[in-house]
Amino acid sequence: MGFGDLKSASGLKVLNGFLSDRSYVEGYVPSQADVAVFDAVSAPPTADLSHALRWFNHIKSYQSQKSSLPGVKKPLGQYGPPGVADTTSGSAPAAKEDDDDDIDLFGSDEEEDADAARLKEERLAQYAAKKSKKPALIAKSSILLDVKPWDDETDMSKLEECVRSIQMDGLIWGQSKLVPVGYGIKKLQIGCVVEDDKVGTDILEEHISAFEDFVQSMDVAAFNKI
Numbered sequence: 001m002g003f004g005d006l007k008s009a010s011g012l013k014v015l016n017g018f019l020s021d022r023s024y025v026e027g028y029v030p031s032q033a034d035v036a037v038f039d040a041v042s043a044p045p046t047a048d049l050s051h052a053l054r055w056f057n058h059i060k061s062y063q064s065q066k067s068s069l070p071g072v073k074k075p076l077g078q079y080g081p082p083g084v085a086d087t088t089s090g091s092a093p094a095a096k097e098d099d100d101d102d103i104d105l106f107g108s109d110e111e112e113d114a115d116a117a118r119l120k121e122e123r124l125a126q127y128a129a130k131k132s133k134k135p136a137l138i139a140k141s142s143i144l145l146d147v148k149p150w151d152d153e154t155d156m157s158k159l160e161e162c163v164r165s166i167q168m169d170g171l172i173w174g175q176s177k178l179v180p181v182g183y184g185i186k187k188l189q190i191g192c193v194v195e196d197d198k199v200g201t202d203i204l205e206e207h208i209s210a211f212e213d214f215v216q217s218m219d220v221a222a223f224n225k226i
Contacts, residue, residue, distance in 0.1 A: 002077045002086030006040040011088065016045065016052035018081050023055070025079050031071035033079055034059045038066075040076055040088045139196040144189065144222035147208060147215055152184040159214040160188050166207045170198030189221065 003018065004011040015037070018025075026033035038059045045052035062069065077086040149159055156178055164173050174191035181187050194200075201220050208218045 001080050001082055002084045002088075003037070003080040004084055004087055006037065006076070006088045007042045009046075012041070012045045012049055012052055014080065014084055015041075015055075016049040019051040019055045023058075026071070030059060030062050030069050032069055032073040033071055034062075035066045035069060036073045036076060037079055140193055140226040141196055142191065142193055142222075142224045142226055143201065143204070143220060144191050145204065145208070146179075146219045146221045147188040147190065148181065148217050148219075149185065149187070149214060150216045152186075154214055156186060156188060159211070160190065162211040162214055163188065163190060163208055166204070168199060168203075170195030171204075193226065 003014045006012065006015065024030060024034050025037050034055075038056065041056065044056050047053060059066075075086070076088055080086070147159065147163060149156065160176060172193045174193065176188060176190035178186040179189045192204075194204075201223070205218050209215055
């Protein structure tokens with residue numbers, strides 16, 4: 001396809017014949033196809049080439065807005081009647097059909113996907129780093145214990161001293177008081193805060209019950225998560 005040399009009379013004659021039954025190079029409205037051909041014509045066609053001259057003057061009226069005309073400008077060799085090659089000096093050669101194989105139609109999408117994936121990984125890494133700097137949440141519980149003596153002759157001060165002597169990582173003793181249970185007997189009610197992963201009620205009972213000279217039994221009166 002082509003018009004021959006549009007800078008010569010023979011090329012303009014081909015253009016004139018091409019436009020004898022159409023208003024524009026392509027389609028039914030001015031487009032980038034008309035701009036491409038117009039830019040290749042060096043001078044207005046002569047009066048005897050009426051179709052080309054009509055087209056030339058019409059497209060010239062769009063010069064101030066030619067960049068906004070629809071379509072994509074292609075090489076001159078892709079316009080015009082079949083069987084005529086483009087020989088206009090300075091025009092870009094027509095692209096071969098095989099060249100389509102070298103065009104990566106999806107390259108930009110893949111690049112965008114890669115950028116999005118990289119950005120997501122960066123944000124996840126930032127979040128993980130930020131989270132790792134925060135101190136781990138330590139699960140704790142508040143426990144109220146009832147420690148019962150053998151009888152009313154048990155030294156409750158010594159009993160409490162024994163209980164508070166139990167020291168371990170994750171255990172903090174709190175306030176205490178003596179609560180009457182009847183017949184002059186009082187039980188020791190003592191609170192503590194423990195770290196759940198380190199101290200459990202079984203361990204406390206084992207250690208407290210070890211003071212068998214003072215302690216008859218131990219019960220959990222209250223247990224609350226902090």
